[in-house]
Amino acid sequence: MTDSDLSDDLFLILPDGSDETPERATLSFRRSPTVLLTFASNRFTRAAARDYQDRFGLGAMDWRMLVMLTREPGSTVSHAARTIGIDKAAVSRSLHRLQQRQLATATAEGRDSRRKSWQLTDSGRALHDRILAHALERQKRLLSGFSETELRALTGYLARLLENIDGAFDDGPAGAGDQ
């Protein structure tokens, strides 16, 4: 539970009377992982979305679906939504966009006319491969200066953060007797 060996001071800017510090304690941007995480993610996804749109005419969502259908061909809407962790509505719209561009097709599965199994067309697979080359190149640029050891550490940390997110909100951090 509360294995919080981390002190609040690690994340705060405390007033010390100088001009550099505020008059009241507040969050440090540079030392708070949550701030850095959202900064980095927002700027990256924004730039990536523009890039995908300019080069290939599809959004970041559609690219994720290309990867998803390459990874697990025959996925349904709800399965894809659960795997990527986004809303099924967005997945449904994305798949229909891909279908409209003939990048993906749906084949009925069983007698249930809704449960469709989706897969990429040949042109969808070709586009996937083209974008994949860009994505890999860009990711390598993003990781420029990282050694393989550092890379593994980073991915490990991010995975641990991901696992912790669920528990960070369940109880509600208010519980602790502040105020």
Added chain:
Amino acid sequence: MTDSDLSDDLFLILPDGSDETPERATLSFRRSPTVLLTFASNRFTRAAARDYQDRFGLGAMDWRMLVMLTREPGSTVSHAARTIGIDKAAVSRSLHRLQQRQLATATAEGRDSRRKSWQLTDSGRALHDRILAHALERQKRLLSGFSETELRALTGYLARLLENIDGAFDDGPAGAGDQ
């Protein structure tokens, strides 16, 4: 330039004929920092936004502005926008929301009626302190299991990613003669 000592295989799932792997090489979700980064950030910001809204009636944007104005009282719209790295339009709207709730006030600065210097009111500072306690608690939960050494490594990695983002898109990874 290409100090990319990192192999593509680090980020890919390659087909090996088994059932676990796809028939075509594609991005690994668990080993790609960009994927993990956006996953973690999206899920965290979404949950945090809900939390802020439910508990305090303001969005994540407004909370960031509370921190910003605590950090540097007297900031202008454009200065805050540059510091946080988001659009000045969003900052302008957020500040007016705060003003409407009497959490922040603007005082004219010089004769330019547009350049206003913003600061928090007493109730704004009080709300900042209340939310700060929650944010710290939640961040500690998110970092549950991290040692102080690991924390420093993580923040350092994220800062390096942030610095690399600009260069990752400038030239355009497409450099090779498409377009």
Added chain:
DNA sequence: GCTTCGGTGTTGACATGACAACATCACCCG
């Protein structure tokens, strides 16, 4: 058989934030 229940996919309404256009003002240079 009929009904209830949970899961599925689709659609509409909404919030968020980015981009572009605009009015306004300070500044500078001719």
Added chain:
DNA sequence: CGGGTGATGTTGTCATGTCAACACCGAAGC
């Protein structure tokens, strides 16, 4: 002085993604 230039802040418009509501189907339960 007066026009150009750039910065500032505001507003409109759009894309993205979430939530809520709905229609639809399968599987049990009586």
